[in-house]
Amino acid sequence: MISLRPQPFTGVNSKQCHSLSPSHLSRPSLPNLSHKRPSLPNLSHKLPSLRLSIRAIDAAQPFDYESHLSHRFTKSTKLKIAIVGFGNFGQFLAKTIVNQGHTVLAHSRSDYSEKAAELKVSFFKDADDLCEEHPDVILLCTSIISTEFVLKSLPLQRLKRNTLFVDVLSVKEFPKSLFLQTLPQEFDILCTHPMFGPESGKESWKGLSFVYDKVRIGNGESRELRCERFLDIFKNEGCRMVGMSCAEHDRHAAGSQFITHTMGRVLEKLSLDSTPINTKGYETLLNLVENTASDSFDLYYGLFMYNKNAMEQLERLDLAFESLKTELFGHLHDVLRKQLFGKAEEGVERPVDRIFLPELPQNGRLLSSRSENANKETS
Numbered sequence: 001m002i003s004l005r006p007q008p009f010t011g012v013n014s015k016q017c018h019s020l021s022p023s024h025l026s027r028p029s030l031p032n033l034s035h036k037r038p039s040l041p042n043l044s045h046k047l048p049s050l051r052l053s054i055r056a057i058d059a060a061q062p063f064d065y066e067s068h069l070s071h072r073f074t075k076s077t078k079l080k081i082a083i084v085g086f087g088n089f090g091q092f093l094a095k096t097i098v099n100q101g102h103t104v105l106a107h108s109r110s111d112y113s114e115k116a117a118e119l120k121v122s123f124f125k126d127a128d129d130l131c132e133e134h135p136d137v138i139l140l141c142t143s144i145i146s147t148e149f150v151l152k153s154l155p156l157q158r159l160k161r162n163t164l165f166v167d168v169l170s171v172k173e174f175p176k177s178l179f180l181q182t183l184p185q186e187f188d189i190l191c192t193h194p195m196f197g198p199e200s201g202k203e204s205w206k207g208l209s210f211v212y213d214k215v216r217i218g219n220g221e222s223r224e225l226r227c228e229r230f231l232d233i234f235k236n237e238g239c240r241m242v243g244m245s246c247a248e249h250d251r252h253a254a255g256s257q258f259i260t261h262t263m264g265r266v267l268e269k270l271s272l273d274s275t276p277i278n279t280k281g282y283e284t285l286l287n288l289v290e291n292t293a294s295d296s297f298d299l300y301y302g303l304f305m306y307n308k309n310a311m312e313q314l315e316r317l318d319l320a321f322e323s324l325k326t327e328l329f330g331h332l333h334d335v336l337r338k339q340l341f342g343k344a345e346e347g348v349e350r351p352v353d354r355i356f357l358p359e360l361p362q363n364g365r366l367l368s369s370r371s372e373n374a375n376k377e378t379s
């Protein structure tokens, strides 16, 4: 029951009348929703000079119950995500995650406090402070080569007991085994690779591939839901969701992504310029250089060092280049012979010198020397 008693006016306005001191009320503490309430017009000049005071507390409070419920519902579908490694790619992801209403925290070797504030991200210089915020998800966006060091320096004991660990490294078998070796059994593990970056995903993520492998998601609805909610971030942006094992990813990525980055870097060394008569093909090459040049060398080096299939691809590329040169020079040789020997060789059938790359040995096995390969080709 609430009994209202006229009180002499003491200069307190209508808004202040709602704020009762704790000594008057012993209700359970409720979240502060004052920022959700539309601001009320100041009507104090229209009110009679009376002050209302609540004398009994067992009645329902005129509280913004609906808004409270809706706030609770929204919160339950949103995650608290801590990005570790707030460089180029970490910041790129943060923008979209914040836009989707999740709470984003960040920690990095460098101080990105200002950048984080612009993106509505809370930046923590200290990893202990970050972990004590008990995020639902730790999202590792560090360079491939620093990941082991960064992961091992995180104070895991300060996290919630079943935090979800996610990585976005461009190689997948390496973080998978690192996570399995380093993280306590109760932690969930999701290995992912967004197949796009700040350049290629600048306008939209629609139709871009997102590879993921649920390496270890513990039993229980809440743990499965947490993982799905994280994946939803990419689903909601229209990504093409591809569930794939880490090993399979690395096989495909060495033949596609590593080759792409290598060609981009080789072409970059040629300092290609745009010309007034660019063909479509040449434009594609210029775009390739632009796309790969903006990525750090650490990233490229990581693709090479931490994907066991990369070395084989580099060798294949080398052999392909050699074989193309042999083919070209073979044709040139024919032309010269014709000029030198003219009619003397007419009517003599010569085999077409079209050389294809021989099958390469399985990963991890040494390639035979160039001369051996050349012998095989000609035999």
Ligand SMILES: NC(=O)c1ccc[n+]([C@@H]2O[C@H](COP(=O)([O-])OP(=O)(O)OC[C@H]3O[C@@H](n4cnc5c(N)ncnc54)[C@H](OP(=O)(O)O)[C@@H]3O)[C@@H](O)[C@H]2O)c1
Residues within 6 Å of the ligand: 084, 085, 086, 087, 088, 089, 090, 108, 109, 110, 111, 141, 142, 143, 144, 146, 149, 150, 168, 169, 170, 171, 193, 194, 195, 196, 197, 198, 295, 296, 297, 298, 299, 302
């Ligand atoms: N860029 C892309 O297009 C793309 C696409 C998909 C996946 N990825 C993956 O996303 C991750 C980040 O890529 P990125 O493009 O931002 O560039 P990156 O050069 O691969 O990584 C930069 C990040 O690594 C941190 N870092 C580097 N060395 C460190 C060290 N010794 N100790 C602690 N932190 C260190 C940097 O921290 P500070 O900045 O604080 O120094 C920064 O946050 C990589 O694993 C990459 O494979 C990138």
